[in-house]
Amino acid sequence: MTNEKIVYETAVTQTLNQHASVRKFMDKPVPDDMLDAILEAARRSPTSSNMQTYSIIVVRDPETRQKLAVSAGNQKHIEQCDVFVGFLADIHRLGIASQMHGQTLAKSLESTMVATVDAALVGMSTQTAAESFGLGAVMIGGMRNQPQAVADLLGFPPGVYMVFGMSIGWPADNAVSADLKPRLPQALVIHHERYDQTDPRPLIEEYDAQLAAYYDRQNRNQHSAAWTGPIAKRLNSPARPHLRQTLEGMGFRFD
Template identity: 40%
Template sequence: MTLAAIIPAFAHRGVTSRPHPAADLLARRYGADSPLDAEALGPDQWNEVLTGLLSHKSVRAYRDAPLPEGTLETLVAAAQSAPTSSNLQAWSVVAVTDPARKARFATWAQNQAHIEQAPLFLVWLADLSRLDGLAKATVGDAAGLDYLETLIVAITDATMAAQNAVVAAESLGLGTVYIGAIRNETEAVAAELRLPPKVLPLFGLCVGYADPARPAAVKPRLPQSVVLHHERYVATGVEAATAAYDAQVRDFYAQQGIDAPAWSQTVSARVRGPAALSGRHRLRQILVDFGFPLL
């Protein structure tokens, strides 16, 4: 569909139609298997927010450039604007900028150099400690915090907050990458940040300006046919979709000069057994030690 057809006013001005911004983004995400006809999307079906969301890519190479004043506070305001279960606000974040401290985090996360390169490293926490003190002082008991349910609430809250910060950072032209590998050394991270009981470090987040010499690319995702179910869960076509996605991911890495194993191999290896969890198989006991009895 032409721009003139979408916005009739343009027909009189001789405006020639350009490809819809969604077309390229959907092609990068889904290859030939796009779930949408981008050219058919009208102005009420696409906007800059969607362009930003579909442009997401994790950035693992940063310029040596500081963030503008107030950026951290803007990101945290975006994070605090996320929904939060029962308005409990059961999360916190630690902003790390000290080079020596970032270097320690890089070591704990299997030497991920981008942690040291990025000017800001945010550590997102599931935080039941505030609520613990508040409830004990207010109603004399906080036994509800001992249940797995409440930890899930805190993890969900923290994750939504963090992702809001990611979207905000990307809208400001910044790059980010989550660092789940800090959980390989959860006790060391907690000691470094002096976390009180009932606070669990979930993941880090590098924030900075992407190095244009080592650009990141939009990574393909599984076809919608396997993740989107209508009315009821139907697990058909997964094998064929996986094979097609393996080929797409192989092409994605080949374009970057990387001879990567098939996606299905990589993700299967990641969940094959406790050895592949890089120390995180101990997390249940660590949680208990940190004051989460998981009842």
């Protein structure tokens, strides 16, 4: 008897399995109604206690996108894509809901996390929905380089920051390769019943080599230890050390 593996597949898993970030776009508009369908689908995402602690901002204006590109460290695809969408943690609206009942919103680390997670979930759903239409997209965490500048530019009230943005458009001809960026092996990231504390280094080293080979195929010069090398280099001091102070100034709490 053969032990044939059943292939479980849906349109959704197919879309997810083909994901690759796209940073080069055609000069072709994303129809408003298509974007609307994408964002409406994304808005079905689960949200903590139905609080819907996020907002979405759609930016098409080229001048504004040029400024956003600069604040994200000159990420040109923010200008070159057809539409830029920001995913905002938004506790401002919770404050208003509280006021409507004579209450004050008690801000905390938890409300900051809830809002950040809500924004991330709706952002991920947006990317998947966009890709399901054949669009390309890339998330832009660079929006947290200068959160106050982004807030000023886009007119955020206190209690709103952009968790990440997303450049969306029709992928340029050479933008999508069938050669997808490999992920860490399943055995390292999926645990069953209890966290497996077996020494992960052999599998990490294998992945380092696999990712280096991927970058070689893309003709991109990278470290031979392609995963651990950049991590060790980048994270030997805290990333965005100003972030907590800036977000506190923007109305978020971390205690």
